[in-house]
Amino acid sequence: MRRTARDTEESARRITRRSLMMGGAMVAMFAVLGARMRFLSVEQADEFRLLAEENRINMRLIPPERGLIFDRNGVLIAGNEQNYRVTVTREAAGDVDMVLARLTNLIPITAEDMERITRDLDRNSPFVPIIVADRLPWEDFSKIAMNAPTLPGVTPEVGLSRQYPLIEDFSHVVGYVGPVSERDLEERPNPDPVLRIPEFQIGKIGVERWMEETLRGSAGNKRIEVNHVGRVMRELERTDGIPGRDIQLTIDAEVQNFIQARLGEESAACVVMDVNTGELIACASSPGFDPNLFVRGISQRDYSALMEDDHRPLANKTVQGAYPPGSTFKMVTALAALEEGLITPETTHSCPGYIEFGDRRFHCWKRGGHGRVDLARSLSESCDVFYYEIAQEVGIDKIAEMGKRLGLGIRHDLPMSAITEGIMPNRAWKQERWGQDWRIGDTINASIGQGYVLASPLQLTVMTARIATGRAVVPRLIRAIDGTPQPMPEAEPLGLSGTNLRAIQNGMYEVMNTQRGTAYSSRIADDTMVFAGKTGTSQVRNITAAERARGVISNDQLPWNRRDHALYVGYAPYDNPRYAVTVVVEHGGGGSAAAAPIARDAILRALHEDIPPLTAYPANQRGRIETDLNALREKLRDVTQSGNSRA
Template identity: 50%
Template sequence: MPLFDKKDKSRYTTFTRRSLGMGGAMTLVFGVLAGRLYQLQIRDGDQYMTEAEDNRINERLLAPPRGRIFDRFGVEMANNRRNYRVLLVAEQATDGVEEALDTIGKVIALTDAQKKRVLATLAQNKKFVPVPVAENLSWEEFSRINMHLPYLPGVQPDVGETRDYPFNDELVHILGYVAAVSPEDKKNDHDPLLDIPGYRIGKRGIERQYDSVLRGTGGASRVEVNAYGRVIRELGHEAGVPGQDIWLTIDREVQQFVAQRLGNESAACIVTDVATGDIIAMASTPGYDPNLFNVGISPDQWRGLTEDDHKPLLNKVMDGVYPPGSTFKPVVALAAVEAGLATPEYRVSCNGSTTLGNHTFHCWKKGGHGTLDLEGGLKNSCDVFFYETARRLGIDKIQEVALKIGMGAPTGIELPGEKSGFIPSRAWKQKRYGVAWQQGDTMSCGIGQGYVTTTPLQMALEVSRIASGRNISPRLVHMVGGEPTRREAAAPLDLLPESLARVREGMNQVANVPGGTAYAFRIQEPGFEMAGKTGTAQVRAYSAEEHLHGVTKNAALDWKLRDHGLFIAFAPVAQPKYACACIVEHGSDGHPQVLMARDILLFTQKRDPLGMPAAYPIKAASLPGSPVR
């Protein structure tokens, strides 16, 4: 029986030939695999080694504690408190992040908006980066999360730090607030701290201006992590530098009084030390709670703030620009004495109006004030007196003194976004409107209307400089990180002592001589008397009808159409120490701004913060950075 017949023979040779051929092909494939290994391990090995290390080693930033902000006596106005929060690591959430959020929502309250925000943040970060889900939890909520932890994969309870403003809205326009980092912030600031999910930076006020000082420098911990971001061990540690503390010139007690005294009016008020320009209190009302922005403001709350016609977000002290009205008259008076126009014998006669060409300029008092000297012009706030004086002086001299007194340019206060106000000049008008400066323009400026605008802060600077005769500028920050901000004693103003003395006397008469515009609101306690200057800023043009029959009373007008009430004052009259500028937007009749300033100046003098020793500098607490994962 032929087992290896011919056919089988040919099959065998075919099989063997083809098997060996396939063996060759298989060898080729092994060659390809080996070649690929060469490529990966020998040629590109270094690069992959680096990538493996990048995978393995995580530079975890340690956020340093933010510097605190104190008042001049060491009261903490911005500090850090424990922040119980819940973090979520996407990769560890085995059932998916949405499921995880739903489960968390069963343990603590989570709104849909919060969930949406968390999902968006998760999408922006790598899967192993913990993202805050809820912050500022109560101890009870935090314990509940910890208790349910076994059923919450990917959830990490964490104790971080968060900014706290214990006095809420009282200081918001000075301190500003911290809030979450926006993409725009990252464009200009490449500090790696900003990449920490949940990190907060200063957005307004001192928090923003001194952000780099308060922020400190991030520490770093080099840790080995697994693919889920879980730390296996620490490889190295680099301590950060805590943020430096800041001491302000503010006296929190006075600040509180001011804020309460302004109440719900749309108002601004500044109290200064006339000798140094240090700001003792500075409030703009209504304010808002800075903690809202730190915790996260709801759309409703935000709409409430932006749509309020009292403009709570606006710091009216330096961002509000107003015509100074009659509070500008002391500047014109100074210019008049400087120019040699207003000699002691200088008189202007007021019969209720004055004319220029065919235009009539009315005095606020129908029937006029009669013949007045400079002090009398100030005391009565006579419009005709200042129309006439300004006309004779010309705009150039008024402009020169206004600039010397601190108007028309930012005061340089240590806050972001200060407005400069405006003092017009001939050249400006020619350039701006292509029309020559008119005498009528000068006359309008003479009573603080027309093109002149100032901020309440500039008005405070004006009255402080008049009161002290020194070329002071405002200051808010007293010490940074225990080091006093050095400042040279202010030089005397480039004005004649005589002009300052006569203007001060005029302002004294305003408050302390019967018939003065603020006499009814004077401080009666001996030794505490104030000098001042009232003002009204029109927000609408008076009609010819009103000029004939008297201006419509404010009370009869819509709130938005009422005049702004302004007042600048210093006290005590004999030895000026404190100055105050106060504005009430669309204030009602009865001069609320004068009453406020009077009460505030009296309170300040009685408390006398300048007579008390300022706080001994406390060294910035050198706490270790809290790890932020």
């Protein structure tokens, strides 16, 4: 059929319309492709060129800022200071030996440093930065920055390093940080990647170690652009990490500082605890050490000096030290007998200076004996024979049960290192430990805190706080985390007879406040702060029968390490207890002479919240005390100035 002109014209219009639509689509498609090509080839050219040239966009972890540690009043105990350091990345450095040789011309690098750097380079991946020099002075740091173009793979960095401004005062409680070791990594099933950064530091002992996860925070990361010689050109992207959380301790830095200074050069420990809350107000171990030495990398010479010191400055004697508690244990024996109804406060025993059991003689510390004594006098004058007698009636199992009830033989859960459980022995313990039956002689020795019995100053403080309150007070060291107070459950009653507790408390009162009391010279003269306590002396050597016959050698005539340990436990005020205190002076001799005076000063400092006033001391002692306190003020001033210069 012949097409009309109209049909032909219509067909041509349709073809033209379709051609235009197809042409438009093709133009749009080419426009999109062109725009994409321009974006990739022009706007993204630099990045793709860098990616093509040996992956020059690197990812690096950013160490988090470590949380701070404060005392109960906001005094900084562990902080962070600005630190200039230099790192090298093997992948970017190329000829590492050449780069390190150039660095030695700019900054001091010892042979020991070079050995460490080489070791770290071999141990870690090529793209991990290795610390070449740390804590550089600004002059050396600026030399590296100025010569950066000639040092491929070398990066000058500004970071943070741990610092302990109060030096020795908190060395045992807070501890210190140090580089991550292989052992640290092995202890963690899935270690945080930030721990693999060379020279990254984590807590090694004390609060720094046991609160590591809280203090460390989370790492951030950054994408950096480097050129063909490894020099950092620019930072492309940064995701900041999450800083560690701040921790506030229960310790009062000023009380801790006072006690640390008061302990002086003694090998000793002192613990002060709030009897109502369990908060540790002071936890001082002497001598201390400078934790900053470990942060910076302690020298072999300094470390050897610490290890060889017979006063053991690295040991935290407050929680690690396990000592025979001596006569400070007599309250446990007495309470066990009272609770079993075997004695009353009026029960008396005659002390001729010893008892005989079998073929052995057990001596009282007073050679001529005390005569007939009741419970209060047995405590105030520390008669041993009274406790030999009642211990045979009550038996070791009941004594051990009471000891644990009062906090002995238990590992108290605190974020400090190497906390001892001590030993609160019973029949089963000796059979399990030594494969031997318990003997009456063992009970007699244990009744006065000798033999197998061992306790730490912390445990003795808990015992004293529980006797003072009749409650199961639990020690606490962490007060708040990031400003949030930590739970403080109320201490449950011990379930002990109030009459029996008052009998023990009365005996402790007489120790301090009657003229025949063993610690009468260390009493507090202020009637609102009356002190109650108990002295103790624990033997570290056996006294032979021959020595007793010719006269026991006095402590001051013996070598230091063969002298008795001096102990004291107490609380104040007597009528309304606030604080308990324990002092142990290693090889200090008698507890009344060496430990009780320190304990009095410590508890007065806590009660007064300042240097104790002279009016708190007996009038006949004030001249000597004034001289001692003035000397102590000078010492504290020197320590404060030294700490301020570091802060």
